[in-house]
Amino acid sequence: MAVVSIVRYKPGGESLRRAIELCEGFAELKSHARVLIKPNVVIGDEKYRNFVKGVLTSVPVLEELIGLLREFGCQNITIGEGSITNEEMGLSTGTAFTLAGIGEMARRLGVNLIDFHQQGFVKIDLDGHQVEVAEAALEADFLINVPVLKTHVQTKVSLGLKNLKGTLSMTSRRIFHRYGVEKYIALLAGKLKPQLTVLDGLYTVNYGPVHYDYRELNLLVAGRDPLAADVVGSSILGIPPERVEHLVIYASLQGRRPSLEGIEVRGEKISQVAIRAEWETTWLQNIINSFGIKGIRAQTPGPSLCSGCMVTVNNVLRKFGREYSGATFDNIEICTGREPRPFKDSRLVFLFGNCSLESNPEVEGAIKVKGCPLSFAACYEALKKHAIPL
Known part of the structure; x- marks a missing residue:
């Protein structure tokens, strides 16, 4: 039976120690092991300084974890991440580490810090597609997955299994989204098997993975079984795990069900700590509306x-919105991604990105911005040139 612990967090390390002890999290750990800690440091630079709590793995949790590992006798400890990169907007793993405070912590503690994008990738086959996975993640003796306990606008939750997507190259992440992100999250989790998952629930966030609508939970969830940890985490968020597609697929691949049955929960009871988190949102329209813009x-x-x-479209609309705050436009529509189909009554349609162009070849007179990934400048200049306020 899989064991998952839930512990109320208090600073100092004893809460994390108890969470790990309750689930016997160090049972397979050897003091000479090459330990890799994979946090969730999804994105970061000065533009995202207000999006830290509930979005990025907390420094205190990582620092306390490193202390416990060293107490165990481990010396070869590395923190590794592959944050969203965008040279045009100055986004890198380095800027994300800095925003999160992890860069400073690693220097202070003398811990190895690596950017997967700057290290080597190894190609592996996932259902007929070659994807690039960080070599460090594949070669670690003991992989500790430390995601945030949070929601996601595409996958409902972003927990342990979803956090492993951060070991991919940016090119391979596009493959995931093209062929079914939930399916490929599950397939990747079958190749990368963390020996310990610690869900950082000091804060959580609605409408994740990046949002300012956070709330304080002060929880830690830990388990040696990746599926069990995510099932408990999803249940705490009030999102039934059987409705989370990547959990369903991963469980099926393991001959299991994404259910609390067969999981022993130690520490706090789920019923005592569960909340109702929100994941579904009209986030693009919300950005437009937040600037009082009408007609788009x-x-x-x-x-x-x-x-x-x-990230590109989000930042383009925010910049455009600041410049045209309160303006009214003549029935303009913006489409991005494969799913949206323009409304027939839209006077002018913008198709952002190759996915949108491929899905809507019949739209006449559309402003088409190619890119995979998109260029911030190309999208912004297209809007400035063609989206003329009344």
């Missing part, structure tokens, strides 16, 4: 929209 609409992209294009 944008359907919510589906799971085909990769993180690179998601």
